[in-house]
Amino acid sequence: MIKVGITGGIGSGKSTVCKVFRVLGVPVFEADSIAKQLMNTDLLLQKKLIDLFGPSVYQQDQTIDRKYLAGIVFNNPSLLGQLNEIVHPAVRKAFDEWCLTQQAPYVIHEAAILFESGFYKMMDKTITVVTDTEERVDRVVKRDHSTAELVIQRMKNQWSDKERIKLADFVIGNNDQELIIPQIVEIDKKIRAHG
Ligand code: ADP
Secondary structure (H helix, E strand, O other): OEEEEEEEOOOOOHHHHHHHHHHOOOOEEEHHHHHHHHHHHOHHHHHHHHHHHOHHHEOOOOOEOHHHHHHHHOOOHHHHHHHHHHHHHHHHHHHHHHHHOOOOOEEEEEOOOOOOOOHHHHOOEEEEEEOOHHHHHHHHHHHHOOOHHHHHHHHOOOOOHHHHHHHOOEEEEOOOOOOHHHHHHHHHHHHHHHO
């Protein structure tokens, strides 16, 4: 089965693009939301998180305290790296198991840090969604009721479009005046034809 990774900076429109692929019948593995779920369900992962960050990383109802965790790793690249090192193997295992249950010519792995994490090496093809920074900030401020400062801070933990484009097989432009559906249909055709 062909594995296609989709990435793009925060607010670029990855999830929106994946919705269209779903309509075309392509199964989508949302790595970021699966990672969050696994933190609440995977016992080995939970133990590792507690060993690294202390018991306060879990709330009384045993769910991860994402605000607390984000506060710890926010400005600490070393701890963010350690967090990723713990979480990524669990996500990888979940993805491999999920792939075995899918029946489609190809599947999509959607992740904000597909390239940064090295996950792209497991993919046959990669797609990056590109949108101007100002547009992305505006969209995320609206979507998450966040502030421009916080969004820009999160962007700093991600690669630039330039770096992503260099490694991607396909680029989807998602600025205001660009239509994503024709771009997606074209890519879908190419993947189905050539793998
Ligand atoms: P990502 O998954 O990359 O963070 P989303 O797909 O959630 O980005 O898109 C960010 C926000 O922008 C969402 O609220 C989405 O509905 C909106 N959005 C995405 N693409 C467009 C577009 N072409 N025009 C206007 N709004 C868009």
